[in-house]
Amino acid sequence: MRFETAGAPHVIAGFTVPRVMTQVLIALVPVATAQVALFGPRVLLQLAVCAATALACEAMALRARRIEARRFLADGSVLVTAALLALSVPPLLPWWLAAFGTAVAVLLGKHAYGGLGCNPFNPAMVGYAVLLVSFPLEMTRWPVPSFGAPWDAVTGATALDQLRTGLGQRLTMQEIFVLPPFGLLGDAGGQWINATALLGGLYLLARGIVRWHIPAAMLVGLALPAALAHTFDPGAHAAATFHLFSGATMLGAFFIATDPVSAATSDRGRLYYGAGVGALTWVIRTWGGYPDGIAFAVLLMNLAAPLLDRYTVPRIHGHPKR
Amino acid sequence: MAPPGRFADGLRLESHKARAMRHRLRAAAAPACAVIALDQGRGDADPVVGPGDRVFVGTPIARPASGVAATIHSPVCGIVREIAQRETAAPAGSGPCIVIDSDGSDARDPRIAAPALESLGPEDLIARILEAGIVGLGGAAYPTGVKLATARERSVEHLVLNGAECEPWICCDDALMRERADDILLGTRIMMVTCGARRATIAVEDDKPEAIEALRRASSALGDDRLEVVALPALYPAGAEGPLLLAVTGLEVPHDAFPPSIGLLCQNVGTAAAVASWARSGEPCISRVVTVTGSGVGEPANLEARIGTPLAALVAECGGHRGEPRRLIAGGSMTGTALATDDVALTKAMNCILVATALDLVPRGEEMPCIRCGDCASACPAGLLPQQLLRAVTSGVTAEAGRYGLADCIECGCCDYVCPSRIPLTSRFRAARAEARALAADRQRAEAARRRFEQHQRRLAMQAEAERQAFEEARRLARGDGAGRSDP
Numbered sequence: 017m018r019f020e021t022a023g024a025p026h027v028i029a030g031f032t033v034p035r036v037m038t039q040v041l042i043a044l045v046p047v048a049t050a051q052v053a054l055f056g057p058r059v060l061l062q063l064a065v066c067a068a069t070a071l072a073c074e075a076m077a078l079r080a081r082r083i084e085a086r087r088f089l090a091d092g093s094v095l096v097t098a099a100l101l102a103l104s105v106p107p108l109l110p111w112w113l114a115a116f117g118t119a120v121a122v123l124l125g126k127h128a129y130g131g132l133g134c135n136p137f138n139p140a141m142v143g144y145a146v147l148l149v150s151f152p153l154e155m156t157r158w159p160v161p162s163f164g165a166p167w168d169a170v171t172g173a174t175a176l177d178q179l180r181t182g183l184g185q186r187l188t189m190q191e192i193f194v195l196p197p198f199g200l201l202g203d204a205g206g207q208w209i210n211a212t213a214l215l216g217g218l219y220l221l222a223r224g225i226v227r228w229h230i231p232a233a234m235l236v237g238l239a240l241p242a243a244l245a246h247t248f249d250p251g252a253h254a255a256a257t258f259h260l261f262s263g264a265t266m267l268g269a270f271f272i273a274t275d276p277v278s279a280a281t282s283d284r285g286r287l288y289y290g291a292g293v294g295a296l297t298w299v300i301r302t303w304g305g306y307p308d309g310i311a312f313a314v315l316l317m318n319l320a321a322p323l324l325d326r327y328t329v330p331r332i333h334g335h336p337k338r
Numbered sequence: 339m340a341p342p343g344r345f346a347d348g349l350r351l352e353s354h355k356a357r358a359m360r361h362r363l364r365a366a367a368a369p370a371c372a373v374i375a376l377d378q379g380r381g382d383a384d385p386v387v388g389p390g391d392r393v394f395v396g397t398p399i400a401r402p403a404s405g406v407a408a409t410i411h412s413p414v415c416g417i418v419r420e421i422a423q424r425e426t427a428a429p430a431g432s433g434p435c436i437v438i439d440s441d442g443s444d445a446r447d448p449r450i451a452a453p454a455l456e457s458l459g460p461e462d463l464i465a466r467i468l469e470a471g472i473v474g475l476g477g478a479a480y481p482t483g484v485k486l487a488t489a490r491e492r493s494v495e496h497l498v499l500n501g502a503e504c505e506p507w508i509c510c511d512d513a514l515m516r517e518r519a520d521d522i523l524l525g526t527r528i529m530m531v532t533c534g535a536r537r538a539t540i541a542v543e544d545d546k547p548e549a550i551e552a553l554r555r556a557s558s559a560l561g562d563d564r565l566e567v568v569a570l571p572a573l574y575p576a577g578a579e580g581p582l583l584l585a586v587t588g589l590e591v592p593h594d595a596f597p598p599s600i601g602l603l604c605q606n607v608g609t610a611a612a613v614a615s616w617a618r619s620g621e622p623c624i625s626r627v628v629t630v631t632g633s634g635v636g637e638p639a640n641l642e643a644r645i646g647t648p649l650a651a652l653v654a655e656c657g658g659h660r661g662e663p664r665r666l667i668a669g670g671s672m673t674g675t676a677l678a679t680d681d682v683a684l685t686k687a688m689n690c691i692l693v694a695t696a697l698d699l700v701p702r703g704e705e706m707p708c709i710r711c712g713d714c715a716s717a718c719p720a721g722l723l724p725q726q727l728l729r730a731v732t733s734g735v736t737a738e739a740g741r742y743g744l745a746d747c748i749e750c751g752c753c754d755y756v757c758p759s760r761i762p763l764t765s766r767f768r769a770a771r772a773e774a775r776a777l778a779a780d781r782q783r784a785e786a787a788r789r790r791f792e793q794h795q796r797r798l799a800m801q802a803e804a805e806r807q808a809f810e811e812a813r814r815l816a817r818g819d820g821a822g823r824s825d826p
Contacts (some may be wrong), residue, residue, distance in 0.1 A: 023768070026694065027699065028700050276709055333719075
């Protein structure tokens with residue numbers, strides 16, 4: 017009797033890239049819900065525009081690269097990129113700008129480097145950064161959060177913005193923190209977004225989709241300098257909790273910095289990588305001119321990832337310490 | 339990205355052992371025609387019989403030629419029909435085999451007699467174990483005598499008996515431990531004498547409580563406090579030599595050395611049982627216990643079968659095929675070799691015959707690019723970064739692959755198992771390792787050729803020099819003689 021032959025192992029766990037991406041999308045549901053509740057249904061439009069653009073660009077790029085489109089379109093990674101970008105940009109951003117940012121993310125950020133698994137930079141953050149430097153006004157106009165927000169929201173400064181301008185106007189922390197954009201923990205709207213992103217992040221941790229190294233290191237890397245600065249100069253620096261619950265901190269820690277393709281790959285490398293993202297975020301928020309520091313911090317650490325990988329190869333069993 | 343079953347030190351896999359363990363260990367019928375591959379898993383042996391020769395059960399039929407092959411004995415009594423190329427389990431798919439027609443009498447070679455153990459010193463014991471053709475029955479098929487001799491040279495302290503049997507489906511050691519615990523302990527004590535070990539640990543995974551119980555009972559009956567039975571957590575690949583020794587002793591085997599260099603020796607429990615059966619009757623290694631299992635087999639069981647029995651006969655003995663057999667695997671589902679045909683005979687290295695149907699296999703689906711998730715690194719028992727090693731191997735840079743530990747890969751399949759991109763990592767590494775070995779062998783050959791050439795040149799130069807000197811000498815003498823004659 018004849019039999020088929022194949023190399024060992026003959027069984028695999030059956031976990032697949034599409035299932036990984038589906039889990040990430042599921043984990044984004046709480047934060048998307050919070051955004052809809054705070055900023056109105058425009059968020060859904062933004063998500064739809066980004067998703068449609070991303071799929072169209074992906075299909076186009078695959079076609080141009082003569083790669084079987086069906087399998088790669090179905091892997092879901094491009095939808096994750098689209099969702100992350102849509103949830104990072106202000107909901108009031110004109111739809112064609114959102115579409116433009118998505119196209120940059122997918123075409124330049126991902127396919128120009130060889131597609132899935134080959135991109136050195138986080139594609140969503142490439143799109144975000146290009147939008148931010150090209151359209152700084154539109155990219156900083158966030159709606160004032162209010163539950164059950166209507167379509168046409170009023171824009172206002174975010175807490176991170178207000179803090180910067182307030183300190184520039186030589187206001188005291190007490191004066192700044194009673195202004196409208198501030199809430200209990202951080203940004204009045206941002207604290208809800210961060211809390212829901214944290215919830216989704218914990219789900220990813222529990223499902224083993226992301227491992228703890230990057231999120232933990234990033235949150236510590238952000239909170240530690242913030243806490244130190246706040247302790248020594250409370251008049252000029254906000255507390256660590258403010259940083260943890262403002263801007264895109266939790267989204268960045270659990271969904272953006274954890275993109276495995278563009279992050280460092282060994283456990284130790286991921287600790288350094290995460291800590292670097294956190295620390296750079298604090299530096300950019302404190303001394304930089306941008307509304308938030310996550311995107312640039314991630315892109316800068318993406319640059320450092322190959323170097324981290326080179327110097328954090330773990331010791332192989334039976335070998336002396338490197 | 340954790341698939342179900344990823345733990346810190348290995349994978350928790352479904353064991354699939356219960357069905358085969360429902361039956362007691364039994365002897366399989368001796369084959370009417372035995373086909374004994376000259377390569378029993380460790381290179382070819384040289385036949386010492388020819389067509390037409392009459393052999394008994396236990397008559398030596400092949401001796402080690404080179405490398406680490408072991409003596410092979412006839413598993414049946416009969417006439418050698420031919421020595422011919424047959425399909426085998428070797429990677430090449432075929433190899434030279436001695437084909438023996440049995441006369442059905444099962445007459446033993448008259449020279450076989452139970453050894454007088456008391457009168458044999460350690461060196462004699464090692465020589466006799468080597469002569470009995472006993473090899474590592476865990477699948478490595480390395481001659482036990484050679485291993486014991488190395489261990490003796492290095493004065494090994496601690497003998498570790500591997501009864502972990504971590505791979506799914508395989509349960510031949512479990513059956514042996516349950517039913518022949520006394521044999522295993524006897525074999526262990528003989529091996530301790532040969533290598534001078536002062537203590538022995540029998541390591542069994544904790545999903546085999548009956549085996550542990552049987553070994554503990556036999557051990558306390560013996561009252562030998564140098565023997566210890568320990569339960570290991572049932573995690574794949576706990577039974578691989580490196581991880582096993584680490585778990586039992588806390589010691590790591592250096593990458594460029596063997597366990598005896600750190601005072602350890604690892605032997606399979608089946609090997610210990612084979613040593614015991616030689617010690618009791620003098621019978622050489624002509625049979626082994628093999629698990630015949632899989633959803634494609636009617637009544638899975640553990641059989642004590644003669645080496646050289648066709649696999650088809652063993653499957654027939656276990657109720658024949660059932661369902662739609664798709665893959666015939668020599669070994670377990672994680673590291674076993676898929677065979678193209680069941681017209682292959684049992685070798686000393688085969689611990690399991692897995693007849694897999696679609697139920698037992700997971701289709702790989704299409705391979706996706708690596709997303710560097712690092713699941714493979716968390717699963718790797720050797721501490722490698724398979725995602726980085728894959729990059730190095732793909733780009734063909736051998737130095738880079740070496741840096742990421744290509745030589746340290748134990749080919750356990752854990753990285754493959756967890757990979758969400760379904761990349762056949764183990765196959766890639768296996769191929770790259772073979773290539774690296776071939777490259778190293780080439781380099782060695784080239785180096786040897788260069789040395790030979792240089793020596794040759796040196797010899798020629800020396801010869802020319804000697805000739806020149808002899809000529810000069812002769813001329814000087816001739817001249818001197820002439821001068822001498824005219825001088826006085």
